[in-house]
Amino acid sequence: MKIRPYGDTLHDGKIQLSFTLPIPCSLHGEETAKALVKKMGIHDVHVVHATPLNDNYSFYILYGTTHHEIDPSTVSVTDVDTDTLTKSDIEDYIEQHFNRPLIFIGASTGTDAHTVGIDAIMNMKGYAGHYGLERYKGIKAINLGSQIDNETLLEEAVKHQADVILISQTVTQKDVHIQNLTAFIELLEAENKRDDFIVIIGGPRITHSLAKELGYDAGFGPKKYAFDVASFAVQALNIKLNKEV
Amino acid sequence: MKLNLNPSQIKQCRNHAEKIASNIQTMIDQHTTVSVERAILRLLGIDGVNSLDVPLVNVITDHILEEAELSLGVAHYISYAIHETKLTPQKIAERIANNTLSLKPYKENPKSPYIENLNPYIDTALKQINTQKQHRQDALTSMPKKTTPDLYVIVATGNIYEDIEQAISAAHKGADIIAVIRTTGQSLLDFVPYGATTEGFGGTMATQENFKLMRKALDEFGKKHHRYIKLVNYASGLCMPEIAAIGALERLDMMLNDSLYGIIFRDINMKRTFIDQYFSRVISAYADIIINTGEDNYLTTSDAFEHAHTVLASQFINEQFALKAKMKPSLMGLGHAFEIDPELENSFLYELAQAELSREIFPEAPLKYMPPTKHLSGDIFKGFIQNALFNIVAVTSHQSIHLLGMLTEAIHTPFMSDRALAIDNATYIAKAFKDFSNEITYNDNGIIKTRAHQVLNEAENLLVTINEEGLFKTLEKGRFAGISRTPIQGKGLKGVFTKHPNYTNPVLNQMLKALKKEENHEN
Numbered sequence: 001m002k003i004r005p006y007g008d009t010l011h012d013g014k015i016q017l018s019f020t021l022p023i024p025c026s027l028h029g030e031e032t033a034k035a036l037v038k039k040m041g042i043h044d045v046h047v048v049h050a051t052p053l054n055d056n057y058s059f060y061i062l063y064g065t066t067h068h069e070i071d072p073s074t075v076s077v078t079d080v081d082t083d084t085l086t087k088s089d090i091e092d093y094i095e096q097h098f099n100r101p102l103i104f105i106g107a108s109t110g111t112d113a114h115t116v117g118i119d120a121i122m123n124m125k126g127y128a129g130h131y132g133l134e135r136y137k138g139i140k141a142i143n144l145g146s147q148i149d150n151e152t153l154l155e156e157a158v159k160h161q162a163d164v165i166l167i168s169q170t171v172t173q174k175d176v177h178i179q180n181l182t183a184f185i186e187l188l189e190a191e192n193k194r195d196d197f198i199v200i201i202g203g204p205r206i207t208h209s210l211a212k213e214l215g216y217d218a219g220f221g222p223k224k225y226a227f228d229v230a231s232f233a234v235q236a237l238n239i240k241l242n243k244e245v
Numbered sequence: 246m247k248l249n250l251n252p253s254q255i256k257q258c259r260n261h262a263e264k265i266a267s268n269i270q271t272m273i274d275q276h277t278t279v280s281v282e283r284a285i286l287r288l289l290g291i292d293g294v295n296s297l298d299v300p301l302v303n304v305i306t307d308h309i310l311e312e313a314e315l316s317l318g319v320a321h322y323i324s325y326a327i328h329e330t331k332l333t334p335q336k337i338a339e340r341i342a343n344n345t346l347s348l349k350p351y352k353e354n355p356k357s358p359y360i361e362n363l364n365p366y367i368d369t370a371l372k373q374i375n376t377q378k379q380h381r382q383d384a385l386t387s388m389p390k391k392t393t394p395d396l397y398v399i400v401a402t403g404n405i406y407e408d409i410e411q412a413i414s415a416a417h418k419g420a421d422i423i424a425v426i427r428t429t430g431q432s433l434l435d436f437v438p439y440g441a442t443t444e445g446f447g448g449t450m451a452t453q454e455n456f457k458l459m460r461k462a463l464d465e466f467g468k469k470h471h472r473y474i475k476l477v478n479y480a481s482g483l484c485m486p487e488i489a490a491i492g493a494l495e496r497l498d499m500m501l502n503d504s505l506y507g508i509i510f511r512d513i514n515m516k517r518t519f520i521d522q523y524f525s526r527v528i529s530a531y532a533d534i535i536i537n538t539g540e541d542n543y544l545t546t547s548d549a550f551e552h553a554h555t556v557l558a559s560q561f562i563n564e565q566f567a568l569k570a571k572m573k574p575s576l577m578g579l580g581h582a583f584e585i586d587p588e589l590e591n592s593f594l595y596e597l598a599q600a601e602l603s604r605e606i607f608p609e610a611p612l613k614y615m616p617p618t619k620h621l622s623g624d625i626f627k628g629f630i631q632n633a634l635f636n637i638v639a640v641t642s643h644q645s646i647h648l649l650g651m652l653t654e655a656i657h658t659p660f661m662s663d664r665a666l667a668i669d670n671a672t673y674i675a676k677a678f679k680d681f682s683n684e685i686t687y688n689d690n691g692i693i694k695t696r697a698h699q700v701l702n703e704a705e706n707l708l709v710t711i712n713e714e715g716l717f718k719t720l721e722k723g724r725f726a727g728i729s730r731t732p733i734q735g736k737g738l739k740g741v742f743t744k745h746p747n748y749t750n751p752v753l754n755q756m757l758k759a760l761k762k763e764e765n766h767e768n
Contacts (some may be wrong), residue, residue: 020662051665054414056329059662111429111446115510119546123727132670145728146510147430170655176446204655205625222623243313 001068015042015064018059025050025058033060042066078209080218080228082235083128087131090230094138096237103140104133104233105157106166107148110180114170115146117203121166121226130225139230150184154191164233169203177205177216185215198236200229247687248598248697250606254705257448261708263618265716266272266565272516273523277748279306279435280523282319285492286488288370288752289323289334289363292453293465294439301338302314302487304437304486305348308341313352316745320346324359338343353383356747362749369492371755377496377735378533382620384473391421394614394639394647395475396668401426403445405455409462414661418476418668422499422646425659426478427451432482432511433736437491447658451478451488473657474497477537480525481507483737485518489525493532499578499646500529504566506539508720509728514735515720520754524753526570531756533576537646538563541582541615543726549584550592554703555725560603561708562716564610571760572700574609578646582615587627590693593634598696600642601687602764606701614639616650628652632667635703636674641682647671 007014019038023029030047037045042064049061094102110116110139120127122143124134131142142160144153157165167184169177177212181201188194194215202220211219218232283302293301309315309322326337326348340346351357398420400411405425412423428445431438436560442450446665449455456478463474473497480489485502492500504522529536540556542562545553560579567577581603587591603612616635621628632650635644637651639647649667651659659667711719 018662020660022700053418053661054663057414059665115546123546125548145512147433147512 001073002071004066004069009106010063015066016061016064017042017059020053020057020059022057024056025052028059030060033062037062037064037162041068052086068238071098072221078207078212080208080220080232081124083231084227084228085234087136087227087230090227090234093234094136097234097242098138101138102141102164102174102237103142103160103162103235104164104166104230105142105144105153105160105162106168107144107153107156108146108168108170109150109184110151110169110176112146112169112177112180114168117168118143118145118166121168121202121229126226128225130227133228133230136230150180153184154187154193157197158193162200163237164200166229167199167201169201177203181214181216198233198240200227217231248527248601248694249689250602250605250697251702254701257560258701258705258731259565261705261712262558262561262565263568263738264712265562265708266569269519269521269566269716270443270569273520275744276516276520277316277742277744278517278520278737279310279320280484280488280737281307281750282306282315282465282523283436283484283749284490284524284528285319286323286334286338287487287490287531288368289337291334293338295342295446300439301342304342305338309348312347312349314745316742316748317352318744318748318750320360320363320749320751321354321357321747322351323439324357324362325354327362328359334363343650346715354725357749360749360751367752367755370490371759372750374493374532377493381473381496381498381533384467385686385745388471388473390523392645394680395421396671397424397477397613397646397648398664398667399421399424399450399648399659403428403447403449404443405441405449405458406443406580408449409459411661411664413462413466415664415668416463416470416472418665419672420474420649420664420668421472422477423459423463424499424501424648425449425451425455427479432479432507435483435737435740436483437487438588446597453491453495456491456497458637460495460497474504477501480529480536481539482511482571483513483517483521483740485521486528489528489532492534493528499532499535499537500525501539501643502526502529502536503539503563505720505725506542507564508730508735509726510539510542512735513739514729514738515730515732517735517737517741520741523568523570523637524604524690525751526567526572527756527760528751530567530570530572530576535576535578535611536567536572537578537613538580540580541584541613542580544582544584545619546726546728548586549582550586550589550595550727553595553700554707556599557602557606557700557704558711559725560607560709562711563609571757571764572642577610578605578613579603579609579610580613580615583638583650584615584619587617587631587724590593593638594620594692596634596638597642597721598645598693600702601639602697602700604644608620611645613646613648614644615648616654618650620656621650621654623656625652625656628654629666631673632670635680636671639671640675640678641685643682676678734768 004013034045044066123132126132206219208219281485286302398415400408426448429447438450441454477499480500480502504518507518508515540559617631629652720730
């Protein structure tokens with residue numbers, strides 16, 4: 001079945017947009033904004049708000065109707081395909097499948113100064129009521145913090161005999177996170193250590209398909225918590241170390 | 246005084262904090278660092294880079310490190326060099342850079358009898374700083390004074406010319422303070438880059454030329470619109486005192502400046518950064534530059550409700566470090582933040598309690614209040630409301646420096662429109678709640694007062710503990726933000742030196758003399 005966005009009536013195709021144009025705010029500016037939105041395949045466009053940001057820039061809020069439709073069944077998603085377990089299930093799983101604690105090492109790498117992401121996954125407190133890995137029985141969590149370069153991360157991972165490496169990239173600009181993530185995989189391969197670890201990335205702009213594309217085992221985006229990451233990691237480790245499928 | 250706090254308890258907290266800071270000050274007074282020495286060289290008028298883009302001030306300290314003994318201080322070497330060559334410090338630097346002059350022979354010399362040779366150059370720098378101070382003061386006194394918090398926004402394009410565009414746009418919308426965020430990683434560079442720059446990640450290089458360009462643009466805007474727009478940058482990281490020096494010369498109005506932040510979040514060595522911080526705060530005190538401390542950051546890592554007292558304890562400590570550097574309370578922009586989980590019932594009341602608490606304990610400080618970031622999830626509509634609640638607390642509790650929250654926090658560096666929406670939000674609330682605080686009191690046994698008293702009690706207990714174990718141990722135990730650091734680790738330790746008995750820092754001495762005179766005058 002094909003669908004359109006829903007305003008207040010099925011199939012009405014209502015959409016809201018807001019953006020800035022690098023021209024003064026005027027009737028001409030409003031018409032320009034409308035013309036641009038029409039080019040996006042949106043009709044019946046209304047500028048509901050227009051305001052100058054300064055003499056040369058103007059901001060618009062618009063509503064319109066899209067005539068495009070989409071059949072959701074034609075859209076495919078690459079997602080982590082292991083089961084999602086609860087914290088206590090993960091702890092039991094570790095106890096059943098491994099005779100030692102699993103070592104997770106994590107960092108926010110490159111120039112990224114944000115620790116929010118790695119802390120949410122690793123620190124005792126966790127995030128939004130979901131405890132972090134530090135609190136898990138059977139997991140030793142080592143959080144290196146922010147602005148860790150790739151070489152240091154690998155060095156520490158080797159030193160601590162880590163099973164899993166977690167990399168967080170929070171706010172990045174001009175796609176520097178992609179270069180940095182690519183460089184880490186290249187480093188692992190150059191050192192012949194890619195198979196020594198399960199390597200997982202996370203951050204607001206990370207998806208599982210991006211992670212796979214870059215050569216990582218998994219990627220986790222927004223609204224993913226420690227249990228999501230740990231569920232994948234313990235199952236992947238079991239397959240890797242114990243050759244269980 | 247709405248919270249009925251116990252003045253003797255606050256005094257006790259200050260006493261503990263004073264002892265904590267005094268212990269560190271003893272260490273500070275015995276040491277110097279490469280960046281302290283480079284800051285002295287900058288204030289002797291040395292500028293520019295060599296053929297490999299290495300700043301001349303670094304060329305000199307590197308030269309002394311390799312050929313001589315930095316613990317004597319650059320003043321020792323340069324004063325001898327001026328005496329023998331009759332050249333200016335700048336010319337001396339250029340000669341060292343092209344290997345036609347060596348400072349090595351002065352290593353074995355006795356304590357320099359020629360330190361006074363440096364005075365004309367120091368005077369030139371101090372005169373420029375004084376002119377800048379006067380300019381700021383004249384501008385501020387001639388303009389109407391705001392009774393609501395100053396609106397502070399960030400620009401971070403990476404390109405100084407694009408930053409100027411964004412800054413002017415924000416000023417048009419009503420921003421009072423513009424901070425140019427530094428490119429990520431600059432805090433870990435052990436040199437200050439040179440010239441105007443157009444590339445950076447998540448921010449723009451802090452360089453003297455970039456400071457100058459932005460200052461000029463904001464001054465032109467201010468002149469046209471009869472306003473004074475304050476400019477902020479970062480005297481933090483490994484080049485703290487150098488950036489403070491550049492900022493003083495180029496009339497920045499505020500500087501982020503907090504060793505504890507660098508130690509905890511940037512893994513900068515604690516000795517290095519406490520020593521650097523002291524000189525940078527003296528420079529800022531001399532130049533009438535407001536510092537911003539970074540306590541808000543603890544709460545991005547630790548839970549804001551459970552660890553609120555760590556913020557207050559750190560503010561007490563930062564206040565004492567500022568006093569040691571002869572800073573007036575009116576320059577102490579102590580930091581805190583609105584970071585309690587919005588899912589917590591009555592979170593607004595706890596935020597208000599914390600903000601009122603800081604206001605009452607530091608009545609003269611231009612408190613820096615930071616917006617929610619940790620619990621902004623990408624739901625920009627909810628984010629806009631979170632920022633509105635934050636704005637209400639900022640106005641109601643009379644915060645001074647009001648850093649505006651962006652609805653797109655954690656999505657991207659702000660769009661021009663994000664900033665404009667934030668300013669509209671804050672301006673509306675400042676108007677709507679203008680005299681709200683005069684109309685309300687807090688219940689004696691209510692949530693707000695109870696919470697404020699509890700946080701003060703916990704802060705006092707923490708200060709007692711820190712005083713007993715020492716600040717270094719406290720940092721080792723990870724009491725702030727749950728991150729542990731030791732005095733023998735961290736970046737920049739190699740640049741720390743025990744002062745030679747013949748060491749002197751004539752710039753520091755002159756600034757302190759002037760600040761003490763001012764202090765006595767005011768008393």
